[in-house]
Amino acid sequence: MTDIAPLLRMQKITKRFGASVLANDCIDFDLHAGEVVALLGENGAGKSTLMNILYGLYEPTEGTIEFDGIETTFRDPAQAIEHGIGMIHQEFMLVEPFTVAENLLMGTTTLPEGAGNLNAARRLIREISADYGLQVDPDARIEDLAVGQRQRVEILKLLFRHAKLLILDEPTAVLTPQETDALFEVLNRLRSNGHAIVIVTHKMHEVMAISDRVAVMRSGQMVATVKTSESTEAELVRLMVGRDLDMSVDRTEPKQRKRALELVQVQVEAREGAKATPPATLTLRHGEVLGIAGVDGNGQTELIETIFGLKDAVSGSITLEGRDITALSTAERRAAGIGYVPPDRRGVGALVTLSIEDNVILGASKDFTQFGLLNRSLARVAADDVISRFGVKTPDADFASGNLSGGNLQKLVLGREVSRDPKVLLIEQPTRGLDVGAIELVWGEIIEQRNQGAAVLMASTELEEILALSDRIAVMFEGEIMGVIPRDKATTALLGAMMAGRRLEEVAL
Numbered sequence: 001m002t003d004i005a006p007l008l009r010m011q012k013i014t015k016r017f018g019a020s021v022l023a024n025d026c027i028d029f030d031l032h033a034g035e036v037v038a039l040l041g042e043n044g045a046g047k048s049t050l051m052n053i054l055y056g057l058y059e060p061t062e063g064t065i066e067f068d069g070i071e072t073t074f075r076d077p078a079q080a081i082e083h084g085i086g087m088i089h090q091e092f093m094l095v096e097p098f099t100v101a102e103n104l105l106m107g108t109t110t111l112p113e114g115a116g117n118l119n120a121a122r123r124l125i126r127e128i129s130a131d132y133g134l135q136v137d138p139d140a141r142i143e144d145l146a147v148g149q150r151q152r153v154e155i156l157k158l159l160f161r162h163a164k165l166l167i168l169d170e171p172t173a174v175l176t177p178q179e180t181d182a183l184f185e186v187l188n189r190l191r192s193n194g195h196a197i198v199i200v201t202h203k204m205h206e207v208m209a210i211s212d213r214v215a216v217m218r219s220g221q222m223v224a225t226v227k228t229s230e231s232t233e234a235e236l237v238r239l240m241v242g243r244d245l246d247m248s249v250d251r252t253e254p255k256q257r258k259r260a261l262e263l264v265q266v267q268v269e270a271r272e273g274a275k276a277t278p279p280a281t282l283t284l285r286h287g288e289v290l291g292i293a294g295v296d297g298n299g300q301t302e303l304i305e306t307i308f309g310l311k312d313a314v315s316g317s318i319t320l321e322g323r324d325i326t327a328l329s330t331a332e333r334r335a336a337g338i339g340y341v342p343p344d345r346r347g348v349g350a351l352v353t354l355s356i357e358d359n360v361i362l363g364a365s366k367d368f369t370q371f372g373l374l375n376r377s378l379a380r381v382a383a384d385d386v387i388s389r390f391g392v393k394t395p396d397a398d399f400a401s402g403n404l405s406g407g408n409l410q411k412l413v414l415g416r417e418v419s420r421d422p423k424v425l426l427i428e429q430p431t432r433g434l435d436v437g438a439i440e441l442v443w444g445e446i447i448e449q450r451n452q453g454a455a456v457l458m459a460s461t462e463l464e465e466i467l468a469l470s471d472r473i474a475v476m477f478e479g480e481i482m483g484v485i486p487r488d489k490a491t492t493a494l495l496g497a498m499m500a501g502r503r504l505e506e507v508a509l
């Protein structure tokens with residue numbers, strides 16, 4: 001393969017942001033037609049920056065890009081896609097009330113030949129969809145599609161515009177295991193048809209399963225490019241984080257086991273248009289991690305938001321150490337000792353226009369106020385502590401949080417909540433988007449909180465994470481708790497069956 005000229009050749013790519021950030025440092029990156037390359041690296045290593053340069057979102061400070069034999073840099077993504085380079089981000093860019101075909105025609109200035117009207121577009125969609133096993137109905141409305149299907153529409157959108165190179169940014173983060181398998185089948189077909197694919201992912205087993213080569217970045221540099229078949233997961237981890245990992249969980253007898261949080265017949269507000277779900281009754285003790293397993297979108301978010309007070313409970317009661325908090329505001333619940341890490345860190349989790357320091361004191365400014373004035377040096381100490389304890393990669397605490405890499409923003413939000421030593425920690429998708437080294441750290445911190453007596457309610461779509469950290473596991477399906485199982489009784493098969501809608505009573509223990 002190396003004898004043939006690559007489809008893409010990025011040479012000596014450097015990208016600086018201001019004086020303090022060197023995000024890409026003289027990077028060489030090649031990609032051939034018909035190959036899948038996994039781009040691997042710790043949070044903040046510079047993967048998104050490199051891909052954003054390729055896709056025309058950023059201009060490189062230095063370096064050249066050759067695509068299909070022609071030297072070029074793209075002014076914007078529209079130009080990149082015109083030349084055959086497409087990128088699928090984690091947030092899909094589809095317009096919900098419209099159909100697949102309408103979405104594909106929308107916003108395109110240069111339509112593929114023979115796809116100028118809706119009927120022709122429909123025909124083409126069916127053809128492409130059949131060729132690549134995408135199973136997309138051109139007349140389906142986006143709002144009726146599951147996450148995995150929406151992602152296939154995004155792929156279709158790129159193929160519709162004759163993309164030769166597809167960049168996928170953590171494409172499996174929001175997929176179920178079945179959807180991931182289906183995606184990989186599609187990627188295999190794309191590869192056999194001569195497409196080139198870059199997949200940015202933190203999941204090592206996926207790297208091994210799908211890629212031909214792995215490019216490893218570290219601190220802005222490309223440190224290695226290896227053939228997947230000639231490497232191992234352990235070697236890739238070492239290349240990436242520079243050490244072996246220890247994922248063992250050090251569970252000790254917790255300091256206390258009293259009841260922390262009780263939900264009695266809590267009726268969560270139904271989403272607009274959705275039918276009401278049965279009320280939830282749940283007890284969470286100090287010194288335990290109660291994991292909520294379930295496929296994304298099965299009511300975990302709504303339940304946790306109700307406990308934190310972002311949503312009102314329609315009926316029922318929530319008590320914290322015996323005190324009824326059902327009517328309290330979010331700020332009051334926070335003051336009462338509830339910490340909250342939402343799944344969407346850029347939205348609810350952090351105020352991205354604020355500095356890291358201001359984010360660290362967010363919602364707790366009273367703790368940093370002396371004689372009626374905000375004590376900045378106390379705030380700085382707290383911010384520096386979160387940065388060092390959680391390994392947030394940043395020049396300093398004044399840095400705008402919105403400019404942190406995805407994984408580092410996640411570490412910041414989690415670090416802020418954990419450092420306040422909450423009595424109850426509500427946490428959704430604790431390690432989504434985190435590199436393996438950061439997962440090791442976050443798991444350690446969650447267990448430490450538990451060992452110190454905090455009550456942790458953790459929703460995760462990753463079964464491995466649920467099984468590693470939880471003392472008990474609740475499974476949610478379509479807004480309902482299907483059962484609660486102690487960890488030693490939980491198996492992947494049992495949890496899988498419950499996640500697909502079977503009640504605990506229906507599946508033998």
Ligand SMILES: Nc1ncnc2c1ncn2[C@@H]1O[C@H](COP(=O)(O)OP(=O)(O)OP(=O)(O)O)[C@@H](O)[C@H]1O
Nearest residue numbers: 017023043044045046047048049403404405406407
């Ligand atoms: N617009 C920007 N302004 C300033 N610094 C930035 C900007 N965008 C990215 N950075 C910095 O560049 C570095 C590389 O970030 P990048 O997003 O490329 O990392 P990444 O490898 O994709 O990380 P992750 O796995 O967490 O998504 C980080 O230190 C980040 O804070």
